[in-house]
Each structure stands twice: as C-alpha cells, then as structure tokens.
Amino acid sequence: MNSLYSIPLTLNDGTETDFGRFKGSVVMVVNVASQCGFTPQYGGPELLYNKFRHQGFEILGVPCNQFAGQEPGNDEEIAEFCQRNFGVTFPLAAKANVRGKDQHPLYTELTRFKAGLLPGLVKWNFEKFLVSRDGEVVARFAPTVEPDSPEIIAAIEQALA
DSSP states (O other): OOGGGGOEEEBTTSOEEEGGGGTTSEEEEEEEOTTSTTGGGGHHHHHHHHHHGGGTEEEEEEEOOTTTTOOOSOHHHHHHHHHHHHOOOSOBBOOOBSSSTTBOHHHHHHTTOOOTTOOSSOOSTTOEEEEOTTSOEEEEEOTTSOTTSHHHHHHHHHHHO
16 A cells, blocks of 8 residues: 555544545645735635546645744634635645654655655645555646646646546
C-alpha cells in the first residue's frame, strides 16, 4: 500500500481518518488561508470539485497559519468562512503545519515530489499537489497558478483518464 494512504488525518470537524479515505481517487491537496492575497482561489477548487468529483476527483484543503499569520482562525471559524464566502463543499483538514519541525506527515510525503520549479518546502499558501488514483504525487503547482488554469485542468483530466 502507498505510504500516503496510511497517514492519519483529522478533518476540520474533528473526524479522525487517514489519507486512505481517498484511495482510488485523484486528489488535489491545497494548503489554504483565509487572509491571503490568494484566498479568492478557494472558489477555483470548489468549481473543479463540482466539475470532476463524479469522475473520482477529490480536494483536500489544509488550513495553515505558517505564512505571515494568514490563517488565524480556529477550525470552526475556518469552516464557516469557507462556506459563507466560497460555498466550499470539499473536505478541509484540521489546521496544520505544512513545513518545519511540526510539519504534518502528509506534507512530509508530498514535498518529496521534486519536479518543476518547486522542489522541497512549501513556499506559500495555496500551493497545490495532485495525487494519482494509486497515491503517487504526479504534479505540483505554485500558489500563483490559478486552480482553474488550463495547466491544472489538463493535469486533472490526465490523472482521471
């Protein structure tokens, strides 16, 4: 079994699970924040989720406060913000660290993917990782790449094919 699938996750509502809940799906993992210049990108993943979820596509938003304190809220406040402002229906994890000594184990694995311009550490909010149906990281996108960009849509469609 792929190592990603055994990683424990706590969802925003306190549910204890693991990344294995996504086994067999293509998953975009995005570290998110509610007070960032990229916060409007919340709408993009929601559109992608609605467009592709019936084909086996999932999104996991991971709120993080490590970049200029741009996610100060607690899990309940974050969920309410996402629903009220962007109609978010995709799952959110509990707030977590995506880098440093307290880095969530999911991000320890995700950041091993070294292709493109972004090897290693997560650089900022709204960095996107695309995980294949068999649990392999197949793409990584910078925060500046909009979720509904042709580049991301093509990667999702290829992973779903």
